[in-house]
Amino acid sequence: MKKSPRAAPHARAKPKRAAARPSPAKTSSARPARKQRVASQRAGEQTAMQVRFWGVRGSLASAGPHTERIGGNTSCVEVRCGDELIIFDCGTGLRALGMSLAEKGATRASIFVSHYHWDHIAGLPFFAPAYDPHSQLTIYGATRMGKDVRQLLSGQMVDPYFPVDLGVFNARLQFVPIEDGGRTTLGAVTLQAAELCHPGGSLGYRLEFGGRVLVYATDFEHGTEADDRLVELARNADLLIFDAQFTPDEYDAKGARSRRGWGHSTYEAGATLAQRAGVKQLALFHHAPERDDAAVEEISRLARRTHKKTIAASEGLSIDL
Numbered sequence: 001m002k003k004s005p006r007a008a009p010h011a012r013a014k015p016k017r018a019a020a021r022p023s024p025a026k027t028s029s030a031r032p033a034r035k036q037r038v039a040s041q042r043a044g045e046q047t048a049m050q051v052r053f054w055g056v057r058g059s060l061a062s063a064g065p066h067t068e069r070i071g072g073n074t075s076c077v078e079v080r081c082g083d084e085l086i087i088f089d090c091g092t093g094l095r096a097l098g099m100s101l102a103e104k105g106a107t108r109a110s111i112f113v114s115h116y117h118w119d120h121i122a123g124l125p126f127f128a129p130a131y132d133p134h135s136q137l138t139i140y141g142a143t144r145m146g147k148d149v150r151q152l153l154s155g156q157m158v159d160p161y162f163p164v165d166l167g168v169f170n171a172r173l174q175f176v177p178i179e180d181g182g183r184t185t186l187g188a189v190t191l192q193a194a195e196l197c198h199p200g201g202s203l204g205y206r207l208e209f210g211g212r213v214l215v216y217a218t219d220f221e222h223g224t225e226a227d228d229r230l231v232e233l234a235r236n237a238d239l240l241i242f243d244a245q246f247t248p249d250e251y252d253a254k255g256a257r258s259r260r261g262w263g264h265s266t267y268e269a270g271a272t273l274a275q276r277a278g279v280k281q282l283a284l285f286h287h288a289p290e291r292d293d294a295a296v297e298e299i300s301r302l303a304r305r306t307h308k309k310t311i312a313a314s315e316g317l318s319i320d321l
């Protein structure tokens with residue numbers, strides 16, 4: 001890993017219609033990029049895909065000194081595949097990604113939403129390219145409870161929860177339904193969706209480009225037949241991004257302290273599933289809000305006992321595949 005200068009100075013990231021927008025949530029800011037080549041990659045081999053983490057926290061943003069190193073923003077991952085920009089989830093990390101993109105002019109991006117829990121959508125109203133009339137955003141998500149992706153994302157921008165509605169966006173927006181087993185092609189990029197195991201549903205995605213495979217599978221509870229679906233989805237992936245919110249002790253605690261049925265998994269289950277699927281590198285993701293930097297590093301150390309190539313996803317971490 002190496003450090004490079006801060007990527008997204010805040011001062012220049014003024015979105016259009018700033019006056020109409022509410023103050024951004026107080027979460028940690030954009031971090032310096034840290035680069036890592038995937039363990040399987042040989043020296044001199046060409047990079048096909050760049051993956052960068054902008055939000056790695058689960059359930060709720062968690063800013064403060066205890067999350068300084070790993071980061072406090074919720075789910076958002078940027079993937080570059082040639083000319084295609086793919087974004088997984090619109091958690092609070094999307095805000096800093098948007099500022100970084102806005103500095104370079106208009107944005108063309110495809111956004112894949114796993115599901116509509118707040119920690120995966122709360123960044124969308126603060127995404128600067130959505131206010132740029134020259135930007136083009138295509139947003140993919142599942143239809144749930146009879147509502148399509150547009151209706152579901154609009155639902156967080158209504159009174160009394162939010163001051164402005166989705167009509168405030170000036171970008172060219174397209175909303176595309178996607179479901180379990182759905183396949184999408186973007187130029188030379190292919191994506192496949194699979195239903196995970198999570199209350200209300202959550203889609204995992206397998207992204208293939210240039211002979212590389214990335215699997216984004218967050219908000220997933222292990223221990224059902226969905227494990228087999230995930231193993232198939234993640235088969236021989238170069239990188240699996242996986243929900244490791246709980247420790248086994250938290251998950252299996254007795255009585256009211258048990259986290260069973262909450263829709264999340266453990267680092268141990270992640271490492272076991274990664275082994276079963278022949279995954280090259282596992283990135284533990286969706287860290288619990290209360291898990292401090294040392295505790296996140298500790299769970300990745302413990303996961304490496306089962307799956308050697310395991311890291312903890314952290315804000316600003318960039319991985320070349």
Ligand SMILES: [Zn+2]
Nearest residue numbers: 058059119219
């Ligand atoms: Zn979540």
Ligand SMILES: [Zn+2]
Nearest residue numbers: 115117198219
């Ligand atoms: Zn969720």
